[in-house]
Amino acid sequence: MGPKVSCNFSVLFCIISAIFLIYGISRIYQNHQVRRERNFPEQNVKKLTVENTSPSVKQQEIVTELSTYLGPGADGEQIYLPANREHYEYIRNKSLLHEVNNFNSDLVGLKRILPDQRPEKCKDIQYPSDLPEVSIVITFREESVPSLLRTVYSVLETSPDRLIKEVILVDDGSKDEFLKAAVEIHATNVDKIKLLRNEQALGLMRARQRGIEETGSDYFIVLDGHIEVTPGWLEPVLYRLVQEPNALLTSHIMVLNKETFEISRGDHDIAFMFFDQITLNELWVKYTNDYRAYRNGSVSPIPYGIVPGMMTAMRKSFFLQLGGFDPGMEIWGVEHMELSVKTWLCGGVVEMLPCSKIGHIYRAAPWQSFHPHQRYVSKNMMRFAHVWMDGYLQKLALRVQHKSNLSHWPDPGDLEDRHKIRRENNCKPYQYYVDKIQNMTHNYVPKSPRVTGVVRNEQTKACLDHATIGGNFVLITYSCTGDSNQFFVLTEDNNIRVERSWLLVIPGSTKLKLLRDITDWSGPEFLWTFENNSTIKHTVTGKCLTENVRQNVTLEDCVNSRSQMWKWPLTA
Structure with a gap:
């Protein structure tokens, strides 16, 4: 993705200035540009020199002899940190903004390509050449600049260009001027990037809704702002959406270490995300041995209880037919549960694709800091239970949200529009969803507790x-x-x-x-x-x-x- 032809001298001057603003470690960035085809044998591992880490601290006070192993950098080299514990702690403490180690993140660089994480069976699959293009929606708020830009460039550099219509960045009310300037420069000078700003934060789900509504293709993928995709991640998603137009999909999500930015290699068929039928809290449940034996190592799509919110893919018209995200829910939480359950109940399927691998940094959602004394998650849970659950399970879940009458509970608000969506889509009873999940896992679902x-x-x-x-x-x-x-x-x-x-x-x-x-x-x-x-x-x-x-x-x-x-x- 190159600069737009329309760049003039003033824009180029801004770009040059921004390089020094965004990357305080400019020499490292130069040394760590991605070399896609290059391998780095162990004998070529070298120690790095760090320059201009901070204008207020002398370089020699920060980086002495580098001997503490950190992990692979952008181009495969090993990264070392100061042996002096005091210097190391100084760097680490200065770099933990947004709950990630930004110092190490700078060393990794922006355009690295993660190793191919797919099972060998996935590499043999040939996908049609006429797959549809997709819009990528990335929502963020007060995000780490390197993490966010690495998310963007990971999509652009790893995906076939013909399949990416656009990357829509939705800034949900960030106040960090450094972040806002950095993102705007990249959005202005890189093709296919579109930046939307919410001057006042709307909350995660409404920010995602705005981004989805702005997309110009038939399909969309929503990503968090601290994700990196791996080779071959996109084609399985688009192919499955063509096969199952009413599918809600997610990739197999692995962990990116927020200190070293190394990616884990977890199994995809051990457990899946679900939620407790009493408290409505998220939990991971294990597949039964019988179900795993039935799959016998297959890499075909696996039914999921709920998709994790950090990566969801869907056909836009079906998403809107189901009412999108519930506009009565607030800020953050439960929206992925609501979307998953109504997809199952209203004629769709919810699946994880083992052949699509991405990495995610697990950190506290920046939206969690909103209105710390407001019980918005309980309100969201109550709206979900009122509309999509039925019978005894609904009553039990609502009772928990009511806190057994020990404290005041929030008003769920007007629900008529949500009930209308359920009626108009001829959605099945909630028990259909429970039965689907119970077929794959040992998980307690109350029937008639004493x-x-x-x-x-x-x-x-x-x-x-x-x-x-x-x-x-x-x-x-x-x-x-x-x-x-x-x-x-x-x-x-x-x-x-x-x-x-x-x-x-x-x-x-x-x-x-x-x-x-x-x-x-x-x-x-x-x-x-x-x-x-x-x-x-x-x-x-x-x-x-x-x-x-x-x-x-x-x-x-x-x-x-x-x-x-x-x-x-x-x-x-």
Whole structure:
């Protein structure tokens, strides 16, 4: 992608100035331009010299002898950092803006091409030469400049030019003038890049909606601003959209390390993204062994519970037919759940493509800082549950969002337009979605639980809760908040569950334990009863849950004391 022919002298002067502004490490950038066809044998590994890291600090005070291995740079060379710990910490602390190591990011460069991550079976697939073009929408807010530009150039340099109609950048109210100037310079001087600015932040989902509505092709792909794609990522997506026009797709998303920017090599057929049917919180669930055996190493599309929001692909007209993102939802969160579930229910499929590989930096979403005291995620969850869930599951999910009446819950707002979309698209009952997912995984879906809700001790008035201590999940008591981590379920099979964890007594002992994300909770060590006298008794040992010391829950002989009595569910 070269500069536009219309560049004049003033623009060129701005470009030259911007190079010094954007890349304080100009010599490194020159040394690290991508050489696509070049391999770097180990004997050619060399140490680097860093110049002009900061105008306010002398170079020799920052970089001494470079000997700390970091990882591969843009062209395959190994990067080293100062052996002097004080200098290293200085660089690291100065470089952690936006939760990524910008110093190391500069060393990596903007136009590197990641290694081909595809399974060998994918490399043998021949795709049609007449695949349609696609619009790429990249939303960002207060993003790291190198990470964002590497996202853009990763798409442009790795994808066939004929398949990319445009790259639409949506700046959702960034205030960083350095970021805004850098992005504008690249958008002005590189073909196919279009920049949209929201002067006032609209929130992630509305920013994405604006970008999608501006696209000029029949298909779109939405990306976060801290992603890098790998060779061969695009063709499987477009081919599948042609095969399944009502598909919602995502790539197999691997992890880019936010310190070293190395990409992981995770398996694509172990687990997939879903959400808890009680709390509506995201979780990863494992495929059953039977389902993995059925696939037998296939690289064909895999059905998914929900797509992760950082990469979604869809036919534009079908997206709009389903109402796009819910305009009544606010800022960030749940929009990918809503889009995925209604796609399944309204005649589409949701899939991950093992032959399409991209890397993503996992960092806190910049939209999370909006209105920290506003319960917008709960509002979004309530809108989703009201419109797309049905029956008992809907009632249970709404009850959790209502915080068991312990605190005020937000008004979900007008839902008529969303209900109309469901009616007009002749969408299936919610149980259809649950059945689709249950066919692939062992995951608890409540049918007729015996007791649900917050559990309060009669003696201390504290509530059952759970915490992570020493890497283990531990049952505790805590001040009653009514949050989902205090919402306990005594299942129809007499198991106790809280969020993704199951309570058991270690066989041969009286030691309590919470196991998380397990696939089998059928053993006798998991069996409990909630007695008429308000005690919670372990079936095998016959002992009772006891608040022994403040915030310490143990299993003791049942003596009918107030420390062993629990109000469950707590409703006031």
